[in-house]
Amino acid sequence: MYEFKDTYKTNVDFVDKEHRRLFEIAEEAYQLQQNEFIPDKYDHIVTILEELRAYTKTHFAHEEAYMKKIGYKGMFTQKVQHDAFIQKLDGIDLGALDENSDEAISDILKFLTDWLVDHILNVDKLLPAEEG
Template sequence: MLAWKPEFEFGIPEIDRQHKQLVEIGGALSEMITDQTQTDYYDEIMAMLKQLENYTVTHFAYEEAAFDAKGFIGSSAHKFEHKLFVKKLEKYFSNLEKIDSDQKGVLVELLTFVSDWLVMHIIKTDREYVELLKA
């Protein structure tokens, strides 16, 4: 089960709030994986993908504007990681048949994708701008 951890917390309220949204998306994905009440989750998966897409658009733009305003030296490398996330997400939208035929498999994949992002990007890459943004 995906839950908010102290190491995700930066002490920057708006960014913490946005990062919590991603943890919530991860929580909803893991609930859907264990849920047995339906036989078809296609619409729910599409709704999750839409949520993730909206999240990347608003959150990445917010973060990038915030660190660029402070002249963050790691800006381009950081934006590149954001781009890779968006690209990976786009792939799902171009393979809707796979989503339909392997629903639980896709959910597990999406959950891994979100969990890895929390550990690899939020804990490591995002940490790099924290001091600068708080200064």
Template structure:
């Protein structure tokens, strides 16, 4: 059973960002599946690394569009992105530095809850803005 499933309530109405969010959900589920199956660190590490890298790529894509069109809430949105980036890099660093480290349900739930809250709250706020700039 996946940690989370994409649903229409998570859509922000901007295809590229929805596709990114779907991929992040899939990657988070892959990480969760590996954790649940007791996969070794050498299997989970690359999945975690890919999740962190793709998160950064997605944030950069959103932020570039916000800057391009002059989104008024850009600074606060970027702060949320920067905060999560710091937190996931910290998880990633601890995971790779500690030979006995594993991913916990606490970490998985944090990532899931942050993603859902950010998409359905903060990201949803930009939908009317992007639509008014013909970004769909």
């Protein structure tokens, strides 16, 4: 359902690796949600969604450190988008998800991956490669 595609590739290797990982975590949550034979899977899904939220923040911090290091002019646009998205992510109450929350879980995964794809294609792809 969720996977990193070649069209998402940027000019920066570590950025691609981290994006790939984000899609992997999303897919992990999705697969678990689809599996009907795992007892108490909702606790596990919430844990994965928490990991996804945390790793998204880590990834933004890495990207911003990179932009700072290379003196990237587009950093402000990036930071505004990252910060706005973090605010939205933090507004999601993962603790409220339970066995009745299938639709909410699907919505969270879709919201997150849609945002990522859009941001990667329109903003992260503009990042220049590191020189040297």
